[in-house]
Amino acid sequence: MTLNAFLFQILNGLSAASGLFLIAAGLSLIFGVTRIVNLAHGSLYMLGTYIAYTFATKIGGVTGFWGGIVATALIVGVIGALIEIVLLRRIYRAPELFQLLATFALVLVINDAALWLWGPADLLGPRAPGFRGAIEILGRRLPSYDLFLIVIGPLVLLALHLTLSRTRFGRLIRAATQDREMVGALGVNQAVLFTSVFALGAALAGLGGALQIAREPANLATDLIALGDAFVVVVVGGMGSIPGAYLAAVIIAEVKALCVGIGVVDFGFVTINFSKFTLVAEFLVMAIVLIARPYGLLGKAQGAVRSIAEPEEPIRPATPLLKALGAVVLVLLVCLPLLAQSTYFGSPYLLVLGIDVLIAIIFAASLHFIMGPGGMHSFGHAAYFGLGAYGAALLVKWLALPFGAALVAAPLLALAGALLFGWFAVRLSGVYLAMLTLAFAQIVWAAVFQWEGFTGGSNGVIGVWPPPPFDKSWVYFLLTLVLAVAAVLLLRRVLFAPFGYAMRAGRDSALRAEAIGIDVKRVHWLGFAIAGLICGVAGGLFAFAKGSISPETIHINRSIDGLVMVLLGGVQTLTGPIVGASVFAVLQDTVMRQTEYWRALMGAIILVLVLAFPQGIVGAFAALWRKAGGRT
Amino acid sequence: MSVLELRGLTKSFGGVHAVRDVSFEIGAGEFLAMIGPNGAGKSTCFNMINGQLAPDSGDILCDGKNIAGLAPRDIWRLGVGRTFQVAATFGSMTVIENVQTALISHARESYRLWRPAASRHRTRALELLRQVNMQDAADRPSRELAYGDVKRVELAIALANDPKLLLMDEPTAGMGASERHGLIELVKRLVVERGISVLFTEHSMDVVFAFADRIVVLARGRLIADGDAASIRDNVQVREVYFGTGKTFAGASA
Numbered sequence: 022m023t024l025n026a027f028l029f030q031i032l033n034g035l036s037a038a039s040g041l042f043l044i045a046a047g048l049s050l051i052f053g054v055t056r057i058v059n060l061a062h063g064s065l066y067m068l069g070t071y072i073a074y075t076f077a078t079k080i081g082g083v084t085g086f087w088g089g090i091v092a093t094a095l096i097v098g099v100i101g102a103l104i105e106i107v108l109l110r111r112i113y114r115a116p117e118l119f120q121l122l123a124t125f126a127l128v129l130v131i132n133d134a135a136l137w138l139w140g141p142a143d144l145l146g147p148r149a150p151g152f153r154g155a156i157e158i159l160g161r162r163l164p165s166y167d168l169f170l171i172v173i174g175p176l177v178l179l180a181l182h183l184t185l186s187r188t189r190f191g192r193l194i195r196a197a198t199q200d201r202e203m204v205g206a207l208g209v210n211q212a213v214l215f216t217s218v219f220a221l222g223a224a225l226a227g228l229g230g231a232l233q234i235a236r237e238p239a240n241l242a243t244d245l246i247a248l249g250d251a252f253v254v255v256v257v258g259g260m261g262s263i264p265g266a267y268l269a270a271v272i273i274a275e276v277k278a279l280c281v282g283i284g285v286v287d288f289g290f291v292t293i294n295f296s297k298f299t300l301v302a303e304f305l306v307m308a309i310v311l312i313a314r315p316y317g318l319l320g321k322a323q324g325a326v327r328s329i330a331e332p333e334e335p336i337r338p339a340t341p342l343l344k345a346l347g348a349v350v351l352v353l354l355v356c357l358p359l360l361a362q363s364t365y366f367g368s369p370y371l372l373v374l375g376i377d378v379l380i381a382i383i384f385a386a387s388l389h390f391i392m393g394p395g396g397m398h399s400f401g402h403a404a405y406f407g408l409g410a411y412g413a414a415l416l417v418k419w420l421a422l423p424f425g426a427a428l429v430a431a432p433l434l435a436l437a438g439a440l441l442f443g444w445f446a447v448r449l450s451g452v453y454l455a456m457l458t459l460a461f462a463q464i465v466w467a468a469v470f471q472w473e474g475f476t477g478g479s480n481g482v483i484g485v486w487p488p489p490p491f492d493k494s495w496v497y498f499l500l501t502l503v504l505a506v507a508a509v510l511l512l513r514r515v516l517f518a519p520f521g522y523a524m525r526a527g528r529d530s531a532l533r534a535e536a537i538g539i540d541v542k543r544v545h546w547l548g549f550a551i552a553g554l555i556c557g558v559a560g561g562l563f564a565f566a567k568g569s570i571s572p573e574t575i576h577i578n579r580s581i582d583g584l585v586m587v588l589l590g591g592v593q594t595l596t597g598p599i600v601g602a603s604v605f606a607v608l609q610d611t612v613m614r615q616t617e618y619w620r621a622l623m624g625a626i627i628l629v630l631v632l633a634f635p636q637g638i639v640g641a642f643a644a645l646w647r648k649a650g651g652r653t
Numbered sequence: 654m655s656v657l658e659l660r661g662l663t664k665s666f667g668g669v670h671a672v673r674d675v676s677f678e679i680g681a682g683e684f685l686a687m688i689g690p691n692g693a694g695k696s697t698c699f700n701m702i703n704g705q706l707a708p709d710s711g712d713i714l715c716d717g718k719n720i721a722g723l724a725p726r727d728i729w730r731l732g733v734g735r736t737f738q739v740a741a742t743f744g745s746m747t748v749i750e751n752v753q754t755a756l757i758s759h760a761r762e763s764y765r766l767w768r769p770a771a772s773r774h775r776t777r778a779l780e781l782l783r784q785v786n787m788q789d790a791a792d793r794p795s796r797e798l799a800y801g802d803v804k805r806v807e808l809a810i811a812l813a814n815d816p817k818l819l820l821m822d823e824p825t826a827g828m829g830a831s832e833r834h835g836l837i838e839l840v841k842r843l844v845v846e847r848g849i850s851v852l853f854t855e856h857s858m859d860v861v862f863a864f865a866d867r868i869v870v871l872a873r874g875r876l877i878a879d880g881d882a883a884s885i886r887d888n889v890q891v892r893e894v895y896f897g898t899g900k901t902f903a904g905a906s907a
């Protein structure tokens with residue numbers, strides 16, 4: 022790359038940085054004051070693109086475009102205020118995990134709302150009036166709108182800085198960010214402060230989205246992409262720090278721009294195409310920063326945000342009633358292949374559904390193992406599922422490994438991944454652990470997605486079928502059943518063994534666990550690894566059950582599905598993940614396939630869960646049972 | 654013979670000198686009280702001894718070995734146990750499971766994955782609970798306990814590794830007068846029976862003067878006095894530090 026080309030890429034990076042900063046600043050502001058990690062922030066950004074598109078095309082001209090951008094920011098701000106008043110107010114004191122899930126439910130609902138309002142097609146807006154041309158810089162042509170964007174980022178930074186330092190509102194925001202108790206002590210109406218901060222953050226996201234329509238089409242996938250970008254920037258810059266957000270936005274945008282600029286490099290022994298690293302690059306930056314500076318570049322250590330969860334009951338061995346129930350279910354499951362062949366209500370689909378449910382149970386049980394007893398809320402459990410699935414499929418494809426060997430190797434690969442990622446993840450806790458696990462999962466996803474030659478890229482791997490007799494679905498079903506039962510019993514066994522006690526002790530109070538000789542990080546690391554291993558079994562089974570896999574296997578949606586399964590059943594019970602996974606998998610395979618708007622449905626389920634049933638199905642039943650005078 | 658010796662222990666937080674050049678010894682089987690006004694640096698001292706904080710400078714000698722800067726779990730393995738100023742147990746466990754977890758860790762069995770923990774060291778755990786009069790609550794969820802009972806369970810947990818030195822930061826905070834005397838009496842009995850050394854902090858001068866074998870006094874991070882009850886009571890500097898805090902030594906019985 023010549024010096025000029027290099028400098029030009031730097032300019033490109035700066036204009037991208039402004040976009041990143043606008044999305045991230047609002048998220049950071051909201052987190053700083055309300056301590057809520059708003060996963061719907063990308064959705065507000067996406068709404069900004071659609072609303073601005075509507076103004077620019079329906080009204081048109083300078084008013085439609087520039088006036089539309091201002092109007093969009095205001096409208097999205099109002100939407101943000103409504104979200105805060107209707108939903109978030111109810112969950113400020115809920116455990117972090119529930120806040121994350123509630124805002125993710127919003128992501129799903131908003132996405133379907135946009136689908137309903139604007140349809141599935143990409144919508145390209147007009148060029149910006151007044152900035153249609155390009156300017157010659159460094160021997161290349163830079164669109165003048167990009168130059169405008171380069172300027173707008175620092176301008177917004179300056180405006181925010183002045184607001185924060187010179188106004189009463191700003192002083193309140195800073196006070197709330199630094200010391201939450203103080204706000205109450207000042208006698209400020211906290212509700213008004215929170216609503217206005219949320220509105221301001223949302224307006225910034227809307228503005229960021231609106232400014233993009235001159236460059237990129239409005240698209241239904243923008244919400245998660247913008248969210249991912251915003252997160253990385255906020256986490257790298259330090260949650261709650263606005264200058265940190267700008268610094269991080271510049272670093273990440275420049276790293277990406279340089280990856281593109283460098284392009285293909287021939288090192289003699291190996292040729293690397295750096296432009297393929299763009300997706301991985303940002304998550305790599307985030308992982309490195311989280312490991313070296315857990316609170317971000319300019320962030321301060323946050324006082325532990327104590328989640329006020331229902332205190333947990335001691336775990337007890339299964340009662341005779343529960344054991345009998347388990348045995349009955351098991352017998353029914355063993356008979357399922359016969360049932361599937363019966364003439365009346367049987368259908369071969371029953372076995373496919375059965376296999377899906379069993380795989381979901383292994384997945385959810387392994388996630389519950391670290392989430393419940395381990396207290397580690399992984400937002401990237403799909404990584405180990407994906408490692409298992411891709412491990413099995415690629416071993417068959419490239420090394421022609423036999424079925425059995427591939428099934429054994431799959432969990433080992435997941436174990437290796439969990440050992441590597443877990444070592445870093447257990448050094449953090451709460452939201453930061455959630456973000457780092459998410460980052461690792463995204464790295465795996467991006468690697469699989471972009472490493473086309475090896476993984477098949479977005480097409481995935483096809484034709485991974487099991488050999489006879491496992492090609493018959495009833496045989497494969499029974500194999501899955503055996504492995505699922507073994508996995509569930511094994512995890513239970515470990516929880517009742519000393520290791521399970523040590524893991525819970527570390528979760529209940531790391532300080533006290535350390536003071537009685539328990540190496541909490543090491544125990545949690547091993548717990549993380551065990552969960553990864555078992556999750557890999559699910560992944561391997563999944564690959565052979567479907568016969569093909571794609572990067573979707575590792576998508577963030579799968580990680581969230583796992584969280585929903587565990588919460589649906591009840592995170593504080595051992596049977597919870599089994600019930601939750603079963604109900605979820607059946608719902609997904611039946612109801613959700615029927616409607617185009619399954620996301621909104623799913624979002625509604627999550628919201629009901631979080632707001633009305635925080636203890637999950639099994640938890641709710643157990644509470645009813647206790648009330649009725651029974652013993653659990 | 655001393656169990657533990659502090660030499661020039663120093664720690665500051667930013668500009669705050671929490672602990673400055675503190676030196677003293679804890680003898681074998683000694684029941685040693687550390688007193689001082691709030692913010693004197695007592696908890697900071699405890700945190701350095703048990704490894705939760707690394708001192709800026711100074712040595713902590715345990716059987717002649719310098720343990721300053723070691724991790725809490727390593728110091729625990731050397732026989733130094735502690736209870737915390739804000740008492741709590743492992744809330745998701747029953748009382749006896751709390752003690753069993755400590756016993757399991759002491760036996761280095763925490764990484765065992767197979768045989769259930771419930772059957773491990775149960776007899777020994779019950780015995781420890783009996784010593785603190787909590788055997789009847791063994792199978793209750795520990796988070797349901799009254800605060801005073803939590804303190805007793807913490808004590809049972811702290812005894813699980815047969816410590817030679819027990820650090821107790823304000824063991825009676827939040828207790829009524831009679832409960833307070835009961836707990837300190839219990840600890841004192843254990844000290845005598847088992848030959849453990851105990852370093853404790855306590856705000857009630859009655860209790861301190863009634864039970865402690867020796868007293869060290871901290872003020873603004875410095876050690877200002879070290880001696881028996883009589884010498885501390887007559888110490889001019891100590892009187893100065895406590896003057897106006899509402900605490901008088903007049904009623905304290907030796």
Ligand SMILES: Nc1ncnc2c1ncn2[C@@H]1O[C@H](COP(=O)(O)OP(=O)(O)O)[C@@H](O)[C@H]1O
Nearest residue numbers: 666669671689690691692693694695696697698
């Ligand atoms: N983690 C910390 N960060 C900053 N200052 C601290 C910290 N811990 C204690 N201090 C300060 O050190 C001094 C001694 O505190 P502490 O040891 O808790 O006193 P005591 O237990 O005698 O009441 C106090 O001024 C306190 O504010």
Ligand SMILES: [Mg+2]
Nearest residue numbers: 695696697738
């Ligand atoms: Mg203290």
